[in-house]
Amino acid sequence: xxxxxxxxxxxxxxxxxxxxxxxxVITGAHRVSEPTRNRVWRAVEQLxxxxxxxxRALARxxxxxxxLIIIDEDAGQVGSNPYYSRVVSGILSALAGTETQMRTxxxxxxxxxxxxxxxxxxxxxxxxxxxxxxxxxxRFSARCDRVVSLGLSAPHVPSIEAxxxxxxxxxxxxxxxxxxxxxxxxxxxxxxxxxxGRRSGFASASIDAGHEPIGAEGGFCLEAGVTGTxxxxxxxxxxxxxxxxxxxxxxxxxxxxxxxxxRVPDDVALVGFxxxxxxxxxxxxxxxxxxxxxxxxxxxxxxxxxxETGPSWHRVExxxxxxxxxxxx
Amino acid sequence: xxxxxxxxxxxxxxxxxxxxxxxxVITGAHRVSEPTRNRVWRAVEQLxxxxxxxxRALARxxxxxxxLIIIDEDAGQVGSNPYYSRVVSGILSALAGTETQMRTxxxxxxxxxxxxxxxxxxxxxxxxxxxxxxxxxxRFSARCDRVVSLGLSAPHVPSIEAxxxxxxxxxxxxxxxxxxxxxxxxxxxxxxxxxxGRRSGFASASIDAGHEPIGAEGGFCLEAGVTGTxxxxxxxxxxxxxxxxxxxxxxxxxxxxxxxxxRVPDDVALVGFxxxxxxxxxxxxxxxxxxxxxxxxxxxxxxxxxxETGPSWHRVExxxxxxxxxxxx
DNA sequence: CTGTTAGCGCTTTCAG
DNA sequence: CTGAAAGCGCTAACAG
Numbered sequence: 001x002x003x004x005x006x007x008x009x010x011x012x013x014x015x016x017x018x019x020x021x022x023x024x025v026i027t028g029a030h031r032v033s034e035p036t037r038n039r040v041w042r043a044v045e046q047l048x049x050x051x052x053x054x055x056r057a058l059a060r061x062x063x064x065x066x067x068l069i070i071i072d073e074d075a076g077q078v079g080s081n082p083y084y085s086r087v088v089s090g091i092l093s094a095l096a097g098t099e100t101q102m103r104t105x106x107x108x109x110x111x112x113x114x115x116x117x118x119x120x121x122x123x124x125x126x127x128x129x130x131x132x133x134x135x136x137x138x139r140f141s142a143r144c145d146r147v148v149s150l151g152l153s154a155p156h157v158p159s160i161e162a163x164x165x166x167x168x169x170x171x172x173x174x175x176x177x178x179x180x181x182x183x184x185x186x187x188x189x190x191x192x193x194x195x196x197g198r199r200s201g202f203a204s205a206s207i208d209a210g211h212e213p214i215g216a217e218g219g220f221c222l223e224a225g226v227t228g229t230x231x232x233x234x235x236x237x238x239x240x241x242x243x244x245x246x247x248x249x250x251x252x253x254x255x256x257x258x259x260x261x262x263r264v265p266d267d268v269a270l271v272g273f274x275x276x277x278x279x280x281x282x283x284x285x286x287x288x289x290x291x292x293x294x295x296x297x298x299x300x301x302x303x304x305x306x307x308e309t310g311p312s313w314h315r316v317e318x319x320x321x322x323x324x325x326x327x328x329x
Numbered sequence: 330x331x332x333x334x335x336x337x338x339x340x341x342x343x344x345x346x347x348x349x350x351x352x353x354v355i356t357g358a359h360r361v362s363e364p365t366r367n368r369v370w371r372a373v374e375q376l377x378x379x380x381x382x383x384x385r386a387l388a389r390x391x392x393x394x395x396x397l398i399i400i401d402e403d404a405g406q407v408g409s410n411p412y413y414s415r416v417v418s419g420i421l422s423a424l425a426g427t428e429t430q431m432r433t434x435x436x437x438x439x440x441x442x443x444x445x446x447x448x449x450x451x452x453x454x455x456x457x458x459x460x461x462x463x464x465x466x467x468r469f470s471a472r473c474d475r476v477v478s479l480g481l482s483a484p485h486v487p488s489i490e491a492x493x494x495x496x497x498x499x500x501x502x503x504x505x506x507x508x509x510x511x512x513x514x515x516x517x518x519x520x521x522x523x524x525x526g527r528r529s530g531f532a533s534a535s536i537d538a539g540h541e542p543i544g545a546e547g548g549f550c551l552e553a554g555v556t557g558t559x560x561x562x563x564x565x566x567x568x569x570x571x572x573x574x575x576x577x578x579x580x581x582x583x584x585x586x587x588x589x590x591x592r593v594p595d596d597v598a599l600v601g602f603x604x605x606x607x608x609x610x611x612x613x614x615x616x617x618x619x620x621x622x623x624x625x626x627x628x629x630x631x632x633x634x635x636x637e638t639g640p641s642w643h644r645v646e647x648x649x650x651x652x653x654x655x656x657x658x
Numbered sequence: 659c660t661g662t663t664a665g666c667g668c669t670t671t672c673a674g
Numbered sequence: 675c676t677g678a679a680a681g682c683g684c685t686a687a688c689a690g
Contacts, residue, residue: 005450005683007682007683007684008683008684008685009683009684017660017661018660018661018662019661019683019684019685020660020661020662020663020684020685020686021659021660021661023684023685023686024659024660024685027684027685031659031660032659032660033659033660036659036660048450050447050450050451051683051684052387052682052683052684053383053392053451054382054383054384054386054387054392054682054683054684055383055387055666055682055683055684055685056683056684056685057383057666057684058381058383058384058387058665058666058667058668058682058683058684058685059665059666059683059684059685059686060666060684060685060686061666061685063382063383081414081606082411082414084414085410085411085413085414085417088414088417088433089435092433092435101432102432102433103430103431103432104417104421104431104433106418106421118379121334121377121379122379122382222609222610248610251610251611251612254612255612255613255614258612258613277410278607278610280551281551281577281580281607282580283580283583283584283587283612284584284587285584336666336667336668337667337668337669338667338668346676346677347676347677347678348667348668348669348677349668349669349670349676349677349678349679350675350676350677352667352668352669352670353669353670353675353676356668356669360675360676361675361676362675362676365675365676380667380668381666381667381668383666383667383668384666384667384668384669384682385667385668385669386668386682387666387667387668387669387681387682387683387684388667388668388669388670388681388682389668389669389670389682390669390682
């Protein structure tokens, strides 16, 4: 049953050439004659040959693997964050057709420093950092270039992020343009670079619209949305538009609004950030600033594969507004 | 900078033993004397030695990798399904502390047959099948034992699933017990084993409660929930309880109810299935039958690691009801 | 253009 | 209990 997998030697024999030549055609080196190449490929087909990745890795001294590194307060919670699976999806799509694989490390917040050092040592093609705070990212990147942070990080850590400020600005402008009078915000944590970008975009757009920025401290979670909104409602009962730091927060806002008896969008318009599937699943469907997570993860992956990252590699991707019912005029 | 990683040879030298002995202590073979063992471990610490996985894989003839195989109608969509990330989370938690890694394959529906054959050939420790239809799973398992399907599959394919029927039954009983008079369902696709289990649980519980089972065909997606509910509402305006095949479907139900002007739970009570984070994020928070996805994925992973799967390996895990606001009396 | 020859770092008989 | 030696399957000089 368990027939042994064919090796390069077998392929060579079947094609009447040496193992080395077979290797050359398979790895795409072009120092091989047309007819030989054909014979080798035919043998490959025939035998159903697939290279042994471990052997190749050992011989090349490098394993074709991209490391995805996620820090989470509670590793068990990763399942409930739509962001992560979008990242995975993006990486995988960039890897499709490549021999390169993705390796996932989910690290508990407390053990992050140690584990990160361990992982830095074994990175091969490159690593994507998700939710790794700037200090740790800087430390990681000192041990291992070939790294990209999703979201702005420490200065010399290569990164790719969405236009957080511009996206938030667009959201606020949209709300005022469609007739809202008092737009407030539930922000993210102050130490999160994405959150601060959105916060400043909100602030400047508010000022430009002739309003003083009003916002509640929050976080990228449901509870923050709920309590933030309750407080805003108490302090500013006349608010009629809310910008939430992310979709999850926005779901909390939605709940608090519902519980306070206000209707969305009739009484209060709502805009989230991320445009994750939560936005389309919410009732009413939620207007949200689209963060092209899959695309950013794919870009980062491709940059890593092409080895074109470096301390000055930084990308900022557009974050267009997706308009849905929750902000209907 | 880029100091070469220490090898077993280095460790051996530092400990004053041969490479072979060093290997023995590290792999846990116990044919080594206490003092020698200690010296080797000390050398390991000191040098910060970590085994080269590729070399080990080559020497052992087996790579310590678990393959996660997901089929999706549209590989780009994987990012928007909370189920997948729960699976990943479960696998990773079972792998924590092991040298074993997880490898992810997302396969587009149309290329499934081919790609599946390719993957079956390279499976090492074992593979987890997600959303792989029975025929394909059977074919896969013919090429490679060491596989577990998440969700019931073809007869001889090892599988682990939740108590779908019992869970659905509990949901229906709960609704009638808390005073509802007419409980209907939005089902999943008839060719999905989880969906059919829930469907039959719904049916038998309805009958036991003295009602004829009423349900709409649907699917595990938002749209199915919306249209299914609209139809049910049209045919049975007096319904006051809905059981949805999964949380995503339930979100659709919620939307349709809202748009029809019914309030949840006052006019209609709603119960979903999965108890994914969607359930807690919905407004109102949703009662849902908990499918212990992380736990099931972890169990499957552990069984694969221990090599205790086989054609008759089947597990059924309890699916307890999580009661929340959407079904409040 | 192609074959020969060394290893990559580790595990695993086989002797001692 | 420990060392020596033979590969695992592949790539990469180095010759021809």
